[in-house]
Amino acid sequence: GAEEFFSQVEEALVGMAPGEKKTVTIPALDAFGEYDEEEVFSISREQLTGDIVPEIGMELELTGDDDEPVEVTVVEVTDETLTVDANHPLAGEDITYEIELMEIL
Structure with missing residues (x-):
């Protein structure tokens, strides 16, 4: 209870x-x-702070549109972008x- x-x-x-x-x-x-497929999206690698070297499966904390933290999992990495998944695992x-x-x- x-x-x-x-x-x-x-x-x-x-x-x-x-x-x-x-x-x-x-x-x-x-x-x-x-x-929710809409929770999978791409971001520019330039949006990463610090010396983060993104890898598939890595968990990151981004700032959402409402300035609240959003936990995401990296699902694809290219030279210019990351595709991340904000769905709960x-x-x-x-x-x-x-x-x-x-x-x-």
């Missing part, structure tokens, strides 16, 4: 006894959202939890 987990996980815990096991699957839409994925209640505090 402290909203530390997805609500489906918290709901699954209700009524469980110590030692009991459950499997809970959270659909992508309810977890980290569907994968688990976007589009159903999330499955295997739960075993150890004890009730």
Whole structure:
């Protein structure tokens, strides 16, 4: 009930006894959202600060249009541009939890 987990996980815990096991699957839409192709975009390498040498798979923090930080993953590198993906790494994925209640505090 402290909203530390997805609500489906918290709901699954209700009524469980110590030692009991459950499997809970959270659909992508309810977890980290569907994968959005519009969140994949290119930027100029000139926009990078410091001595960053971009590599595929590297995670960067950019500043969004609203001046808020945006975490992205580099998916393509050319001499002039980077293609980055601002989707959550688990976007589009159903999330499955295997739960075993150890004890009730």
